[in-house]
Amino acid sequence: xxxxxxxxxxxxxxxxxxxxxxxxxxxxxxxxxxxxxxxxxxxxxxxxxxxxxxxxxxxxxxxxxxxxxxxxxxxxxxxxxxxxxxxxxxxxxxxxxxxxxxxxxxxxxxxxxxxxxxxxxxxxxxxxxxxxxxxxxxxxxxxxxxxxxxxxxxxxxxxxxxxxxxxxxxxxxxxxxxxxxxxxxxxxxxxx
Numbered sequence: 001x002x003x004x005x006x007x008x009x010x011x012x013x014x015x016x017x018x019x020x021x022x023x024x025x026x027x028x029x030x031x032x033x034x035x036x037x038x039x040x041x042x043x044x045x046x047x048x049x050x051x052x053x054x055x056x057x058x059x060x061x062x063x064x065x066x067x068x069x070x071x072x073x074x075x076x077x078x079x080x081x082x083x084x085x086x087x088x089x090x091x092x093x094x095x096x097x098x099x100x101x102x103x104x105x106x107x108x109x110x111x112x113x114x115x116x117x118x119x120x121x122x123x124x125x126x127x128x129x130x131x132x133x134x135x136x137x138x139x140x141x142x143x144x145x146x147x148x149x150x151x152x153x154x155x156x157x158x159x160x161x162x163x164x165x166x167x168x169x170x171x172x173x174x175x176x177x178x179x180x181x182x183x184x185x186x187x188x189x190x191x192x
Contacts, residue, residue: 020056020057020060023069023073024053027070027073028049028053031049031052031073031074031077032045032046032049033045034074034077034078035048035049035077035080035081038078038081038082038085039081039084039085044084045081048077048080048081048084049077051080052073052076052077052080055076056073056076118176121175121176121178122172122176124175125171125172125175125176126138126172128171128175129168129171129172130167132154132164133164133167133168133171134168135154136150136154136161136164136165136168137164137165137168137169137172139153140161140165147161147162147165
């Protein structure tokens, strides 16, 4: 089916609108069905076939179809569907990555806020401990000294260190009860 009218010398003299319309009517439904099968979506299939016909019309002067027009149309729709699927896959991966990154940032920000508040509350609770109790707790938990090492450093018995640690833990447990699940979670990950 000729879309281009030429004279005997091969010069383009015009375009056959009626032939293009007939071509569209003859092949649109079948091409739409073909695209629907490839894409699993009817709405995108219609858009692809319509876009292909628009490009065909816009580039009609440059067309040099060496195969049957039907085969050419199917090949165009096939390639457009593959390009759409490839683009959709890339777009989906990007959206998933962006959503994951955003969730990580939100979680990190939330974690930092909670951790900051926990540190403030811990420092306030530590400041309320009696001096010897606070010193023993800090040596045990922050400097990671054993009870024996603390007892030797402070010149007290191991039993006194144990009693003071028990007292510190009881007071801190009451002061930090709201943060207990977070503390336990943090201690769990620290041990991994």
